[in-house]
Amino acid sequence: MHDVVLETDNLTARFGGHVAVDHVTCAFRSSELTAIVGPNGAGKTTYFNLISGQVAASEGTVKLDGREITRVTVARRTExxxxxxxxxxxxxxxLSVLENVRLVVxxxxxxxxxxFSMAASHGEITDAAEAALGRVRMQDLAGQTVSELSHGNQRKLEVALLIALDPKVYMFDEPTAGMSVDEAPVVLELIEELKSDATRTILLVEHKMDVIGQLADRIIVLHNGALAADGPPAEVIASDVVQEAYMGKALEDA
Amino acid sequence: MLIRLISGDTPRSPILAAILLIILLGLAFAPFVFPGTRSVDTAARICIFIVLVASYDLMLGYAGIVSFAHTMFFGIGAYGVALASIHMGRGFDALVVGSVSGAIAAAVLALVIGLFSLRVRAIFFAMITLAVASAFAVLVSQLSNLTGGEDGLNYQIPRALTAAQRYLEEPFFGVRVNGKLVNYYVVFFGSLIVFLILLRIVNSPFGRVLQAIRENDFRTEAIGYRVVYYRTTATILSAVAASLAGSLFAIWLRYVGPDTTLSFDIMIDILLMVVIGGMGTMYGAMIGATIFVLAQNYLQNLMGAAEEALQSVGVPLLPLFLNPDRWLLWLGILFVLSVYFFPTGVVGRLRRRG
Incomplete structure (x- = not known):
């Protein structure tokens, strides 16, 4: 079993009377890809915001490598x-596509x-940025202004920024949403590649069951902000709580 | 070499390059090409305002910070030189001590304002700068023992920088080579150096982070930059550059007073110059300051001439509008038109075409 990298303990977010994330206790290990599922409004994105720091926890703690980071700033968590x-x-x-990635590097x-040095003189930064763009097959678009990109390409650039950041914990929030059929596989292959590196921990919020089936080692289900199920994909998908709370809803949506 | 000097930030438009070159050469040879006290004074003001506007653009155009305290920093530099010259006696040491202590005071004040208020939303920062700048202006006008109050301060600068000092018996290309000429070149090269440093800063890795903050501060934080430190640093750098511009102004004028350095009118002038020239392009400061200072100094003459010409031809009504007293109206119209036709400023417009 690999080491626990990221833990949340009774993590809670309240907005006024509304409890968006409700005492979620969960641990994530390296080389593991955990899919986080749940109906809209279940608190998936808020849970992400608590971990990456955009939303302050009302209660509970977040730990990275055993160190508590609940009160640490967003920028420091990224570092x-x-x-x-x-x-x-x-x-x-x-800014241009390349400049976006360069900023991350x-x-x-x-x-x-x-x-007092010229940004353009840091060739090593540009090289690393171009490499990250290459991973999402966007090297040809490096000079374009981001606002002129197609939605799909903006989504891919979003992933390229994360690749360039090369963090320990990768958090993807519906990475393929809004991508065309030929764009999505590039990103999914990339996530699969990242998974094969044993030092990475990946969290993935996703709605598409085929994607989850293809990538996830483990699924956790959030329902009304609380952790409703946690386990290997086959087991969780078959469980009653998912069938009722999530799959039922998903079928209605479809 | 030349490219490195301008930090690789080329004008990217032949017309823009030509205009900038004309401004640069015009200022470099102003005492020879446009001899006369008034025109040289205008040229010196253009140099100083280019630095002042460029330093403001570092905050507004690059980092997206709205501040109304820029004239305060300008005034701190100017009063620094004035006070040092009065209390240390005339001399170059007083000019250096005054400029350096002005810059340090500006930096400290900017640090305090920045750390206290750049965490909050942009509008609060703008309001706090407004409050601090107003308080500072009131303080300067009330502490008349120290600052001369509303009358300001007159002081002496080294003789080597005044017209009394003659370096050549014979005029050189028809221009008397005296201390005033040297003083002009102190202002010109001082401004040029500060401008080139600002140009380097906006093209450095730090400058890129500022642009990122302007574009999307939320994401800048999320990729690992502590936004408040960058904003504060930008504010400090901008304050120091403004203070140096103020010191040059004090050296040139041999007078400081609230109206020439601290008034809110100057703050508005700076804003207009940044917008006319083009925000987020250092070269916009060159163009904005040149157009504006020229208009301020010569629009009235031009209108007076036009009024007379029209009157002598016998056109009714129209001369009334061209009365020199209405020059602010025309400046306002010029401003509205320039914002309407060049929303990204002169530089933005020229670059898009190029």
């Missing part, structure tokens, strides 16, 4: 190794406070 791709595209719209290498 410590929690990387996040966002569900709604969240890029730097008026530059952050990773701690060059942000380099005031």
């Amino acid at each position: 410590m190794g929690i990387g996040r791709a966002f569900q709604l595209t969240n890029l730097f719209p008026n 530059q952050a990773r290498r701690n060059k942000g406070f380099n005031l």
